[in-house]
Amino acid sequence: MxxxxxxxxxxxxxxxxxxxxxxxxxxxxxxxxxxxxxxxxxxxxxxxxxxxxxxxxxxxxxxxxxxxxxxxxxxxxxxxxxxxxxxxxxxxxxxxxxxxxxxxxxxxxxxxQNRMMNIHPSLLPAFPGLDAQKQALEWGVKLAGCTVHFVTEGVDEGPIIIQAAVPVLDEDTPETLALRILEQEHRIYPRAVQLYAEGRLQVEGRCVRVADAASDAARAIRNPA
Structure with missing residues (x-):
């Protein structure tokens, strides 16, 4: 509710x-x-x-x-x-x-249970654990990002609450990519907490449903543009 x-x-x-x-x-x-x-x-x-x-x-x-x-x-x-x-x-x-x-x-x-959050610097379930930015570059992904999720016993495996994506640039190093991801971490972590405070998060199995969430299925992020 x-x-x-x-x-x-x-x-x-x-x-x-x-x-x-x-x-x-x-x-x-x-x-x-x-x-x-x-x-x-x-x-x-x-x-x-x-x-x-x-x-x-x-x-x-x-x-x-x-x-x-x-x-x-x-x-x-x-x-x-x-x-x-x-x-x-x-x-x-x-x-x-x-x-x-x-x-x-x-x-x-x-x-x-379902009252503990973590933020991880990748678009989970990709690249859990340490050195997520380095992993992203080694795999040559075009989009990286960050994820806020509820904490479970599996490392970085809990239900996903909110994510943000950033483009991966050809000249990126793990450090430069980490800095751009960190900017988004600072945006989405407070947002996830506010959604919880408003009672808008409902965990259903591995999924988190957000009540009254705005959506626009016609829009997408693409990289390269």
Whole structure:
């Protein structure tokens, strides 16, 4: 069901690096285009720039050191239970992975089924995993892009919410392609969260249906033009 929320959607963000997608979410909230509130940012890296971005905007920033969990047969699950305690402490409704460089376990996935999103720099299901831009260039694709999807146990296999495409240029390197894709990531991630906040996303098997979505079947992207 779609409708206006009485209170902002409570977001928890997991990040490991610079946090540019976190910043895009923050900017959208502050601009009034995203009806949400980031209530906590959690990182497995003490010096992650994402934590500094959170602090700058008055958002609680939590570093959870994975080292105490290392060496245990259930180390990943133990670490995710610690994350889950933080998310529950802050009453997080939707979890966002933003450059989070750890594979989440069923401990988190089951607790936030269809309530955890990730953004990946390819047009999934093509090129999952690491070095997606390099993979795209090696395969000679004409269009690359990014995907926001719900998180499941399979790496980058969850139901797709929204995608954006960019042309691949003959002179592209993985770095130049990544920069153009990143611009689109910053556009579509806040949009996906807003669609969730509006209650317009319905998961049906592997598909995500968007209520009241505009469509124009006569238009398409073509490259080369």
């Amino acid at each position: 779609s409708g206006k929320r009485a209170t902002p959607l409570r977001l928890g963000v997991l990040a490991s690096g610079r946090g540019s997608n976190l910043q895009a979410i923050i900017d959208a909230i502050e601009a009034g285009s995203l009806a949400a509130q980031i209530v906590v940012v959690v990182s497995n890296k003490q010096n992650a720039q994402a934590l500094e971005r959170a602090r700058k905007h008055g958002v609680p920033a939590v570093f959870l050191d994975p080292k105490p969990c290392a060496g245990r047969p259930d180390s990943r699950e133990t670490y995710d239970r610690a994350i889950l305690e933080v998310l529950q402490k802050y009453d997080v409704e939707l979890v966002l992975l933003a450059g989070y460089m750890k594979i989440v376990t069923p401990v988190l996935i089951n607790a936030y």
